[in-house]
Every structure is written in C-alpha cells, then in structure tokens.
Amino acid sequence: MITDPAALITDDWRVHGSIYTSRELFEAEQRAIFHGPWLYVAHESELREPGDYKTTYAGTQPVIVSRGADDGELHVMLNRCRHRGATVCQAERGNAHFFRCPYHGWTYRNDGPLRGVTYDDAYPDLDRDALGLTKLPRVASYRGFIFASFAPEGESLEDYLGNAKPYLDIISEQGPDGIRLSAGSHRLTYGGNWKLQVENTIDNYHFGFVHRSFLEVLADRMGEAPPIMQRILFDETYRTIDLGNGHSVHEFGDKRTGNNGGQLGDLPFNLIVFPNLCFVGAQLRHVLPKAVDRTEVRLYPMLHDGASDEHNAGILRTHEGFYGPAGMGGPDDVEVAFERVVDGLAATEDDWLVMSRGMHREQPGENGTLIGHSADEVPQRAFYRQWRRLMAKEGVR
C-alpha cells in the first residue's frame, strides 16, 4: 500500500486505483477533507421559518441543520443524544422547537442546549451546560447555500469558495425571485467510492459513450442529431476551468445564457464545489460518502421562485427524464462509471489510471484559474490537486 497520499498522483497524472478502494485512505479523507474544510449542508429555502430543520450528513456524520426558534440563526449540530447516542431527530425535514431523544427522554432546544433530563435527581452534579447537542463551530451562508465546518478557525467561506462565487451567484438568480429546494430529492445509492460520482459530474468526454442511448432519444425527439456532442468536441466557447481550491466548472459558452442543447435542465454551466457539492442540469447534487465502497447521492431539483407552477413542473419533468433511479441517463453513469469501474478496480496488478487528458493545453486564466477544452480532464485534476494538498497535510495513519 502507498501510504504517502502525494505519491498516489504522479506529475504526469497517473492516479493510483487505491484512492477509490483503500479503507485507510477513506478514513484519512474523513479527517482531512470532511473534518475541517467547509462542507455544504443545506439551502436557506429549506429553512425559511424559525424552527425549521433538516437532517443530513457532514461527511459520514449525521447532523441537524436548524433555524433557531428563538434566535432565527442557522445552527448545525450532530444528530446524537449526548446521553447514550441515539439520533434525536428522525424526520428528513420539519419544524420543531425541541428535539426529544426517544431513548430516555432527554430534550434539547432546536439550537442545541440541553433543556430537559428526565428523573434528574439521579444526577447530583450533571453539567447540563456542557451537554448540549455538539455544534459544528462554524456555520456560514453564501447566496443561500449553507456550509459548516468542524474546525473552529480557518479561512472564511467566501475565501474558500473563491472563484466559484460568481457561478453560485448566477445559480441563486435562476428564478425571478431566486431558487428553492422544495421539491424533495431523488436519492440513489451505489456500491462504490464517493469520488466516482463527483468526478463524473463534469466529464464531457464520457457523454457520447455512456449516454449514447439518451442521444438517440434526443435525435428522435428533435428529428436530427442533437448538438451537444458537436459543441463539447468542437465549440471553443465550451470550456472546463479549474477554479482553484478543488472547484471546477464547465461553461457552455456565455456563463449566464449558455445552453448545451442536451435537454438536461436549464443551468448555463455545470459546477463542482469541492468536495461533494455539484450543480448539473437543474439540480443541486449532494454526494454523501457512506463507506469506502458505498455512496448515497441526493439530487435536489432547484425550482424557480416567482415562476408559475407549470414552469416548475417542467423543470421537474426534464430532471426526471435523465436523472434519478428511473432516469434515462443517470443510471447509465451508475452502471458504467461507478459499478463497472469498481469491478475493474479489483484488478490491482497494475493499479494506475490515466487522468492526463488535455493536460498539455491547460491555459492560465484570471485569478489563478486553469482553462481547458470541454472534454479535457481539467475538472478531475482540479479536484485531485486539492485532494492531494489536503491529504498530504493529514497523511495516512
């Protein structure tokens, strides 16, 4: 086993297969990537009223994101009773002033403090103030996207998002009055590493191969060959950009009005915010690592606030046409890009992969960005540059 994370990626962009299969690396990722850096947890449209909450995950850890019933502020806390460890909140979302653990009845205010201990005469010196739900020390929001960090100190969310911010601005302005995540989510699982989903999110090289059956559907729908592949391969305004800090984008021409003609949703670009937040089609995609070889993905269609029901239902139908467990595209990614990759990676005799596509033609852009062609592996390298930086700092124990 290679124990130095920096040695898992060579200067000519050979990447070692163990990044997807090693339990030790997965545990190191939980410390280096999911414990310290900013992590997306929720969108403000899910938490509009005081008392609103949702449950999700920060890395592998279950958390509650709430808007305080009293203070109206955003809070992110571990979903774990301080007494004996049961989750205190079961619902995916709702509104509550208190969370009561069903095991022994300990009760917490919805912003964390322990408020009730049942039959507490048996605890002569219980330090209640120290036994609130464990908070993530930093919570911040950018244009409605809420992030949290397990590290009490570190760079600000805005510094972390860096060059990704203008794209998040555009996403947040998609509807007349912004966006909302009120339609629920598609949830899918696969037996493979979480990074396979993230790096497949902007991989324009695969589209014509994995999604050939969808391209045939589009050709039938449009009465001619759909334009998306020609644009990916030959349109010079289609660019992949390493935005720094692990973030990347695929622009379809103008970043406000672009449309790739793929009938996948109306976002004018695809965006990856390191490590596990993606925007593609018309969806916010949250990739949840469960184990080195198990991942859950939640796809939240982003509806347009201020638009008609008919318009928003159209967003949902377009999304369902390609994505989700019954979609005509997404499941082909699960089959080929995740599960067949997992099967193939069991052949470890020569365990190196090639991630160098278009490396020679990456051009420096503004603010430290690197720009490449649409079907180049710029987003993958952007991701793994940051991965390697964080993992090298942490090391493998």
Next chain:
Amino acid sequence: MSVVDPVRTADVAEFLYREAELLDARRLEEWLELFTPDATYWIPQGDDSDPVHDVQLLLDDRRRLRERVLRLASGFAYSQDPPSRTVHLIGNVRIAREADDAVEVASVQLITEVRRDRQAQYAGHVEHELVPAEEGGWRIRRKVVRLANSDVPLGNVTFLL
C-alpha cells in the same frame, strides 16, 4: 357499496396478466401499444406526492414512454445491459370505480427483479384506468405504480414496471 361483478373483474384481471406477461417477456413495443395516445405512466416518489410541486420517480406522457422503449431497444442503454429479468405477481384485483367511458382497476403487484447477480423486490399498489379498445379488449389511459419503497435510496429502476 357497489355490487361485485365477477365476470367483469376477471376480464380486467386477465388484461393485467397479459400486460405483465408482455413486460416480463420484454415485448416492450407490444406493451407500448396497450397505451392510449393520451396515456400517463406514473411512478410517484413518496406518499401524497404532488407532481406539480414534488419530484417523481417518473411521470411520462405517451411520447416519453415511447422514448423509454426506444432507449431500451437502442442497444446502448447500459443500465439495462444485461436487461433485468422480472416476474410480476399480481393480486387483489378489483374494480375501484366504473365511469362512463372508463374503468379504474386497483391491484397489488410484487415485482421481483434479477440483474447482474442481484435480486431486488418492488412491491406496490397499482392503479389502471382502462378504456375500451375499438377492436375489443382494453387500452391503458393511466397507470400508476405506488411503490412501497419509492422514497428509500434506490439503485437502478430503469426496467419498466
């Protein structure tokens, strides 16, 4: 309480069995022909799901249903390569409502699906709105499959239910 007409119930049940037989045999173009031009094929996600406001597993009009069949026949639908083998077990068939031009049939279905060394089961309440076909028999104007597991994380539901 309406009077049960066992002959009519047996007639619509026979139609459901024939539909299931076409699905299990993957005779999908023939299956598609069972649907009317204005048909809806719907697999909701979650209970009380509202297709205007909530994401669904799928909600197809006849055009998109045809696209699904076309995709599965293309030879490039990798999530169905190899294809799922399915067995539809149908029970509790009853006529839920008789309207002027249609009959609404309720059933339960247990769909066993086998693919790539894995077996999955999908159990659901199924609704069919059937209209008389010109040549006799029935056509499907609306099919709704309410799966018990529609809102748990799912893998690959790209075969047709």
